[in-house]
Amino acid sequence: MFVIGPRSFVFQNPDHQVVMPTAEADVAFGLGRFDLPIDEVRERVHKPQKAVGMDQYAQRPVQTLIGGQKQRIAIAGALAESSRLLLLDELTTYLDRDDQIGVLEAVRSVVGVPQKVTALWVTHRLEELEYADGATYMENGRVILSGSVAEVEAYIKLKQDELFNRKDSVR
Template sequence: MLLGPNGSGKSTLLKILAGLLNPTDGYLDVRKPRSFVFQNPDHQVVMPTVKDDVAFGLGKFNLTCDEVSLRVANALDVVGMYDYIQRPVQTLSGGQKQRVAIAGALAEACKVLLLDELTTFLDEKDQIGVVTAVKNTVKGSKGITALWVTHRLEELKYADAAIYLEGGRVVMHGEALAVMDLIESKQQAYIQRMNS
């Protein structure tokens, strides 16, 4: 998980890692292939059916129809959406669309999954479904790493590690619970300053 206050550089860093922005300085080495999943699934889920949407990004590879079908089925199974394979996208909830977007990234056989505040627009049930899908994807994968930008401290319990940014700089990285403790102490100090 990658956390920090608004304007700390979380989404910018994620977009640099995804190759969507160029860094102004420094060195970058990201394992490829990598996939970026946007905060709003409506910016990424564009095809009429779940199957078509997950298969959409595979057009850039030289795959047979059978290979495409297998990748789509496997990716949807991993995120718990296989039963929706023929469903029209417009009938899905926000969380279901987000899982379809993640499946599209997985179908491309990404090694790095970059996730930008996936749960921002979701209700609690869909938040848990999306977080669980990502956790299960990484846990059951062969070498997939996920970097998740979030504002929600409760999502840290799903993280293997965390990074806290302020002003474009890493303030702390390490175990998720230690980073959570730092953030909570900063919040308490801020509240005390506001109340004095």
């Protein structure tokens, strides 16, 4: 895949990505490479923090945030850089169920037409498909099927049924 334009990565372990002392400073971190006036920096930090539900945590030390909050800060940092494509690698791996849902809803709230942001994520959690507009199924590093969520879910179900039927016949 070749992508033109601003893009950002959000990794599975937020502790490897969230590096600044406060949530607000972390969101602003990537903006340091641009020569922006302070008012624009504030706007570019506040807007994505609000979009992911973390604006009330701006001054919190990052070490006091839980995993899902750190992930949302990492997403806000990517958005602050005006990224139009978020590449999300196993976004919910280290999170409990509530934080998983919170992070997925944060992503959903920032993608789409008004924001012109696309999220592409790699996951092994099939329950995350309910948050997707489309899906691609891969085996051994190769694309097997790409289409609607319903098509991919049906294919996975068929594969699971074949696997379980084979195991039952071996017994």
